[in-house]
Amino acid sequence: MGSKSDWATMQFAAEVLTMLDVRFHAEVVSAHRTPDKLFSFAEQASANGFEVIIAGAGGAAHLPGMLRGENPGSSTGCASAKRRVKRH
Numbered sequence: 001m002g003s004k005s006d007w008a009t010m011q012f013a014a015e016v017l018t019m020l021d022v023r024f025h026a027e028v029v030s031a032h033r034t035p036d037k038l039f040s041f042a043e044q045a046s047a048n049g050f051e052v053i054i055a056g057a058g059g060a061a062h063l064p065g066m067l068r069g070e071n072p073g074s075s076t077g078c079a080s081a082k083r084r085v086k087r088h
Contacts, residue, residue, distance in 0.1 A: 002057030004031050010056045025050075031063040042067050 001010050010026065017024045029038045045053060057063035 001028055001055070002032075002063045004028055006056050008060055009058075010054075013054055013056070029063070031057070032068045035066070038063070038066060042062070 001007060006028075007026075014024060014026060027041075029041055031038055032044045053067060055067045
């Protein structure tokens with residue numbers, strides 16, 4: 001997830017994975033504040049045993065896109081709604 005505040009949304013994914021007895025790893029990796037950490041994580045994900053990556057971030061949600069750009073494996077993104085988007 002992009003920041004600790006995204007846990008409020010991502011905790012539900014963790015709960016479902018736990019109910020399904022699927023091992024998971026949750027970590028804050030910011031596309032903006034720690035891009036080198038993101039690229040390193042993405043490049044090593046397969047070698048480290050990750051088969052699917054769920055990338056959750058709020059705002060512009062660059063995390064899923066940057067992650068997918070560096071890792072051709074299975075990944076999905078979800079934007080955590082921190083604020084309501086106004087429609088005009």
